[in-house]
Amino acid sequence: MRKIIDLIAEELAAAFQAAGYDKDYAKVTLSNRPDLCEYQCNGAMAGARKYQKAPIMIANDVVEKLGGSQCFEEVGAVNPGFINLKLKKEYVTDYLNQMSDDENLGLDRAKNPRMVVVDYGGPNVAKPLHVGHLRSAIIGEGIKRLARKMGHRVLGDVHLGDWGYQMGLIITELKERKPELPYFNEDFEGEYPAEAPFTIGELEEIYPTASGRAKEDEEYRREALEATRLLQNGHAGYRAVWRHIMNVSVADLKKNYESLNVHFDLWKGESDAQAYIPDMIERFRREGYAHMDDGALVIDVQEETDTKEIPPCMIQKSDGASLYGTTDLATLIQREQDYDPDQIIYLADKRQDLHFLQVFRAARKTGIVPEKTDLAFLGFGTMNGKDGKPFKTREGGVMRLENLIAEIVDEMRKKIAENRTVAEEEAEETARIVGMSAIKYGDLSNQAFKDYVFDVDRFTSFEGNTGPYILYTIVRIKSILSKYEAGGCALEGLKTEPAHDDNEKALMLEVLKYNDVMETAFEELALHKICAYIYDLSNAFNRFYHETKILAEEDETKQKGYIALLLLTKRVLNSCIDVLGFEAPERM
Numbered sequence: 001m002r003k004i005i006d007l008i009a010e011e012l013a014a015a016f017q018a019a020g021y022d023k024d025y026a027k028v029t030l031s032n033r034p035d036l037c038e039y040q041c042n043g044a045m046a047g048a049r050k051y052q053k054a055p056i057m058i059a060n061d062v063v064e065k066l067g068g069s070q071c072f073e074e075v076g077a078v079n080p081g082f083i084n085l086k087l088k089k090e091y092v093t094d095y096l097n098q099m100s101d102d103e104n105l106g107l108d109r110a111k112n113p114r115m116v117v118v119d120y121g122g123p124n125v126a127k128p129l130h131v132g133h134l135r136s137a138i139i140g141e142g143i144k145r146l147a148r149k150m151g152h153r154v155l156g157d158v159h160l161g162d163w164g165y166q167m168g169l170i171i172t173e174l175k176e177r178k179p180e181l182p183y184f185n186e187d188f189e190g191e192y193p194a195e196a197p198f199t200i201g202e203l204e205e206i207y208p209t210a211s212g213r214a215k216e217d218e219e220y221r222r223e224a225l226e227a228t229r230l231l232q233n234g235h236a237g238y239r240a241v242w243r244h245i246m247n248v249s250v251a252d253l254k255k256n257y258e259s260l261n262v263h264f265d266l267w268k269g270e271s272d273a274q275a276y277i278p279d280m281i282e283r284f285r286r287e288g289y290a291h292m293d294d295g296a297l298v299i300d301v302q303e304e305t306d307t308k309e310i311p312p313c314m315i316q317k318s319d320g321a322s323l324y325g326t327t328d329l330a331t332l333i334q335r336e337q338d339y340d341p342d343q344i345i346y347l348a349d350k351r352q353d354l355h356f357l358q359v360f361r362a363a364r365k366t367g368i369v370p371e372k373t374d375l376a377f378l379g380f381g382t383m384n385g386k387d388g389k390p391f392k393t394r395e396g397g398v399m400r401l402e403n404l405i406a407e408i409v410d411e412m413r414k415k416i417a418e419n420r421t422v423a424e425e426e427a428e429e430t431a432r433i434v435g436m437s438a439i440k441y442g443d444l445s446n447q448a449f450k451d452y453v454f455d456v457d458r459f460t461s462f463e464g465n466t467g468p469y470i471l472y473t474i475v476r477i478k479s480i481l482s483k484y485e486a487g488g489c490a491l492e493g494l495k496t497e498p499a500h501d502d503n504e505k506a507l508m509l510e511v512l513k514y515n516d517v518m519e520t521a522f523e524e525l526a527l528h529k530i531c532a533y534i535y536d537l538s539n540a541f542n543r544f545y546h547e548t549k550i551l552a553e554e555d556e557t558k559q560k561g562y563i564a565l566l567l568l569t570k571r572v573l574n575s576c577i578d579v580l581g582f583e584a585p586e587r588m
Contacts, residue, residue: 001106004095005030005039006086008071009450012041014267015065021047021058028085037074037084038509044170055081074561087513089498092508096211096496099512100568103162104577107517109151116154117145117335120347121257121264126207129401131391131454135380138440138581140347140523141262142527143378145579150522155339158253159331160269163245166207168228171208171241172220174198175227181235196244200252201247242271256402260582261436269430273330276458277322280330280368281315286533289366290315305396313358328359331559332368343374345525350449352380372556378525381451383443391454409435411460412468416588430585435460437467437582444580445531473538474584477544477570483551483561495566497561503544507565508561514572518579534576542571 013023025043032040044058051058059077066075071239074086099106114451120140123133144156165332174197181197182188198206214221231238250267257263281297284290292295295318302310315326335341346356357378363369385391391399413431442459462468485491498506510533517533520526550566553559577583 001098001102001515003108003519003563004512007095008039008087011071011491012043012068012083012085014064016043018065019058019061021051021062023038028150030390031084036075036078037086039085041083041085043075044080044083045380048081059083075442081348087125089340089505092505092512092524093496093498095512096508096565096568098394100185100496100564100571101515105568105571107518108248108515109148109149112329114152114342115339116147116152116155116346117339117344118147118154118161118340119344120144120156121158121262122161122348123158123253124166125253125269126166126203128204129253130398131383131400131401131404132398134260134348134404134439135383135443135448136349137257137260137262138443139378139380139527141260142351142440142444142579143345143525144349145581146196146518146527146530149518149575149579150523154576155265156263157268158257158484160250160253160271161251162265162269163271163274163327165224165228166211166247167231167242168202168226169210169214170206170245171227171231171238172195172214172224173206174241174525177206183241185237186325187238192240192572196248197241198244200248259402259405260439268331268334270327273327273334276330276333280333281326283495284315284366287366290363294318299365301365303361310354310361313362315362323364324355326361329363330367330370332359332363336369336373341373344369345376345378347378347380350381351380353377353576374478380448381446383454384451386453386455386517388453403436405439408439408456408460408485411456412438413437415460415462419588423439426585426587430588433583433585434468434471434588437471437577439467440580441467441470441531441583444527444536447528465531467582468588470538470573471582472574472588473541474570474577475586475588477566477573477586478586480545480550481563481570489563491567492533493564494560494564494567497558498563500558501547502539502546502561503547504565505568507537507540509564510537511569514575518576530576530579534573535568537573540552 009026012028013026016026017023026040026041027043028039030039041062044062045055047053047058048055056077056079059081062083063075063077066072069075071087071091072085073088074084076084078084095106118140120136121133121144122136140156142290144154147154167557174181174533178197182190182192183197210224214224218416226237231242258414265467279288282297290299291310292298296314297316298312298314300312302306304310313325313329314323314324315329332344335344348356360375360377363375383391391404409431412435413427416427416431416434438459439450442454442562445465458464459466460468462472481491496508499508513533517529548562550559550562553562574584
């Protein structure tokens, strides 16, 4: 289905042309004065200079041509040249019924689906997920889901940090603790054990211990670097340890991401790109893209139009070691070969902006990615505590993600118990569902690039612009529909009726924005716009609910129209929160 605002603009464009003016001036926007009109057009003022006329004269000419309009109930020209528009109730109803009949709610899905890779998550193996991993996970998951909703083919890749010095540290510490293990016996020729020599808990203790020791013990650090080199050059025992690290870590990561309702299609890591690096570097040298600079191999990415200096992209250190830029470029080669993507979207801290600018330019310059492949970086801000500093535990440490989730769920459990609206056996699952909405909506309702304050009290409130408020609205609609059905009435085959009052029409006008909101959110990679939309939609529904006797309505036709509108409102809200990565319980 075409967006309602495009249909309105099309009719207005015909009126501009009929009045002798360029149709390009017929741009329609939502009214910034909803007390006066629903939509508006300011094109008359834009065209005043070209036609040497007062804007109000142009506006009056256009309004005159809209006399027999199929969609406008009221049109008016207002000084200095605004064209104010109100839609016919029947026109709105017809559009809503078309939405209702469409399984995609009228969403104008891609006619030529693109292959999109979303690179998000980015955890390091052998380390627990902490609150710093939250934003990449839930923003990336939302972008992936939105791209699929728009009809594109999408792969989400976790892109693990699973290679390099941290692996050498773990191997060195394990070797010191358990030197008898066969992985460290150079004469061992049998099969290595299938079971890992450590648990996830032990692994998460080994790494920080090794890291701290390497900072104080130079000999230990050299051993870790040598272990890293041997691992990367195929040492059989060290590769076996590495596989254990991967298996144990990835199983734990999957469990933690599952609790966030975050799911990756690909569990690739930096290690998967290693095979591409030698040939890539050799080609860069041979074809003149890379040169030596102070002992390091770099690619110049400065462009003439730059207003500030952009440092070269470093791809090999003076000791021959690779860097993040090297791995990212090699990963692009792999993705081009394996998936032939039309777009790759990266999620990372906004402070990585320069890094991705360098990588993207190097990829273009060297021909790693073709012109058709769009490379996009969505940098996000920091999640802070109420003190304005990065979110910490009460003791001042970095909070594990599973502990944050448990804290939010516990808070929701208390609030649900206070309300006494859910049976005890349901309370735990409901607390988890509502708690997840609090976490995700609290984050996603902010513009991604901005820092924000993670306020547990505010995010878990059932009032205001919060996830629990959105879910409470959906549950309220579910309750009305259940009671209607329990009274012996069917929910199938219902159609919305022309609005009977302003509150009902206001709700209808919010519902029909769905297509436009989703399209804009995808084009701009702006999930906060979906949050703003469902907050406005929830407010419009609750005003309608408080002013309307839905179940007590005696006019059967009128009541069926109300129920049809509620069914559509619920579907739209559910579709939006599914993109945002949470769901609504049956009761709260």
